[in-house]
Amino acid sequence: MALIALDNIHFSYPGYAPVLSGLSMRLEAGQRLSLLGPNGVGKSTLLRIILGLQRPSQGTVTVFDRARVTEADFHEVRRRVGLVFQDPDDQLFCPTVTEDIAFGPLNLGKSKAEALGIVDRMLTDLDLMHLRDRVTHKLSGGEKRLVTLATVLAMEPEVLLLDEPTNALDPENEARLIEILRGLPQAVLLVSHSAEVRAQVAPETFEMRKAAQ
Numbered sequence: 001m002a003l004i005a006l007d008n009i010h011f012s013y014p015g016y017a018p019v020l021s022g023l024s025m026r027l028e029a030g031q032r033l034s035l036l037g038p039n040g041v042g043k044s045t046l047l048r049i050i051l052g053l054q055r056p057s058q059g060t061v062t063v064f065d066r067a068r069v070t071e072a073d074f075h076e077v078r079r080r081v082g083l084v085f086q087d088p089d090d091q092l093f094c095p096t097v098t099e100d101i102a103f104g105p106l107n108l109g110k111s112k113a114e115a116l117g118i119v120d121r122m123l124t125d126l127d128l129m130h131l132r133d134r135v136t137h138k139l140s141g142g143e144k145r146l147v148t149l150a151t152v153l154a155m156e157p158e159v160l161l162l163d164e165p166t167n168a169l170d171p172e173n174e175a176r177l178i179e180i181l182r183g184l185p186q187a188v189l190l191v192s193h194s195a196e197v198r199a200q201v202a203p204e205t206f207e208m209r210k211a212a213q
């Protein structure tokens with residue numbers, strides 16, 4: 001069973017040339033796949049289509065063996081598929097790191113005590129306890145990246161979509177994040193311009209080409 005299957009997807013931003021025209025791809029259980037292609041080819045757009053944040057004009061999005069069409073279909077997808085956005089500021093919106101990480105679990109119906117337990121576990125696993133009570137918008141770019149990953153992992157997703165997860169990380173933190181990502185059990189769909197990160201985290205590749213205009 002494919003976790004994610006896109007079939008014959010066509011997509012344009014309103015008023016712009018097509019980004020995807022007839023794209024088909026699959027992510028199988030346990031697979032770690034990198035999306036490859038030049039700037040602007042539509043890698044981030046494809047991740048957004050999987051989560052229903054953009055809707056294709058043609059084609060089908062199947063996630064966990066069900067065709068996803070309505071907003072309600074995609075709510076379930078967003079609960080079970082974690083996306084680490086390219087820009088952490090799109091993802092972090094609470095006053096403190098603890099609140100940001102607790103937000104997802106609380107939304108999933110966990111109690112406050114359970115959510116705080118998850119916060120501590122995530123921060124410990126990612127070696128970020130020192131950031132626990134920090135004001136999120138005052139973190140460095142690299143710290144925000146790591147906290148973003150913690151917010152996503154706190155939801156216990158079954159699949160991870162990672163859009164340039166090592167952007168803004170220094171070599172030491174990049175190496176640490178690669179180790180963390182390699183150790184995760186989830187299937188991964190990765191976008192990274194770093195050949196090193198791709199090779200280590202998701203060595204299989206799916207090559208995207210510019211859409212026919």
Ligand SMILES: Nc1ncnc2c1ncn2[C@@H]1O[C@H](COP(=O)(O)OP(=O)(O)OP(=O)(O)O)[C@@H](O)[C@H]1O
Nearest residue numbers: 013014016019037038039040041042043044045046
């Ligand atoms: N909101 C938008 N409105 C109009 N065009 C957009 C919008 N977002 C993205 N695009 C355009 O759609 C195309 C695909 O963008 P996308 O961000 O998916 O590419 P990408 O492959 O992820 O690029 P990169 O490697 O630079 O991150 C680009 O030409 C981009 O300019």
